[in-house]
Amino acid sequence: KAGVTQTPRYLIKTRGQQVTLSCSPISGHRSVSWYQQTPGQGLQFLFEYFSETQRNKGNFPGRFSGRQFSNSRSEMNVSTLELGDSALYLCASSSGDRGGYGYTFGSGTRLTVV
């Protein structure tokens, strides 16, 4: 069965622009979580969506937003990009148990802000 698919794999943007990242979870998984990974901060939780509703949110500014569609696919958007937003953005899906028994991660989108 297909894994978690994230697109695009790589992205270069300029400060001030906005970006949209996409994630298709494993078929049948209704929960999608987003994480930001940087060398200095490690993996930090952004938000989780379940059945098109944001169920949990991390401690990130309002420039970071997301949504989930009826087919469980999810997108995250970052507006007014800053240099510090350069990171690997990871999407993870689970069957709906809030990841309690494990996530399946995608390969990530590497965002570089210049």
Place this chain on the structure above:
Amino acid sequence: TQLLEQSPQFLSIQEGENLTVYCNSSSVFSSLQWYRQEPGEGPVLLVTVVTGGEVKKLKRLTFQFGDARKDSSLHITAAQTGDTGLYLCAGKTGANNLFFGTGTRLTVIP
């Protein structure tokens, strides 16, 4: 706030040696997961432990969850070059989502 501290942060060993990675916290977790991440890829789940004192074995890897469910360890026997990667522990607390540890970067030298 970093809930989970891993040690050591970096580890470089010869093939065939044994090693232990620790994951510690002052918080109690309902479950604890271990992942391995290779460069350019997302983390891959190795194991989930849910009961205090639980020990799980995955071939040469042994995972233990502390009795108080605040800490965990990962022991690798006879390390191989294929074990090289970033090892991450992740704890689930109450209704919150998973919080990841600081990571241990393991290099196994042939």
